[in-house]
Amino acid sequence: MDENGNGSSGAGSKSNYTDKEIDYLISCEKRVKKPPRKKMRNVQGSLRNEMTVESVEGGRLFRIFMRQNIDFNESFSIGLVFCQVTVARRYGLYALMAFMCMQNS
Numbered sequence: 001m002d003e004n005g006n007g008s009s010g011a012g013s014k015s016n017y018t019d020k021e022i023d024y025l026i027s028c029e030k031r032v033k034k035p036p037r038k039k040m041r042n043v044q045g046s047l048r049n050e051m052t053v054e055s056v057e058g059g060r061l062f063r064i065f066m067r068q069n070i071d072f073n074e075s076f077s078i079g080l081v082f083c084q085v086t087v088a089r090r091y092g093l094y095a096l097m098a099f100m101c102m103q104n105s
Helices: 019-027 092-104
Strands: 030-034 041-043 046-055 061-069 076-082 085-091
Touching (some): 019 085
Antiparallel strands (some): 030 046, 076 085
C-alpha cells in the first residue's frame, strides 16, 4: 500500500487490498475532517448523513455514511468508505454503537 492507501495494483477495486490492509484501514486512528450535518436528510424513505475523516498517520481520507429507515428505526447502518471501496459496514445495534462512539470522540 502506498502513502495514499492504494494497493500495489491501483485503487478502486476491492481485489487490490489484502485482508491485512483492510483491517488496517478499518482500525487506524482517524480524526474528523468534515463533521456530519446536525440533522439527517430524508432521501427515499431513509434518513441519511455522512462525514469525512482522515487517518492521523498518512492523511488517508475516508467517508463515513449513516443510514436509518424511516419506517423501521431499528434498520440502521453505518459504513466506512476508502477510495470508493466500502471497507466496513455494520447494521443494527452494532452500527448504532459505532455511530455513538464517533459522536463522543
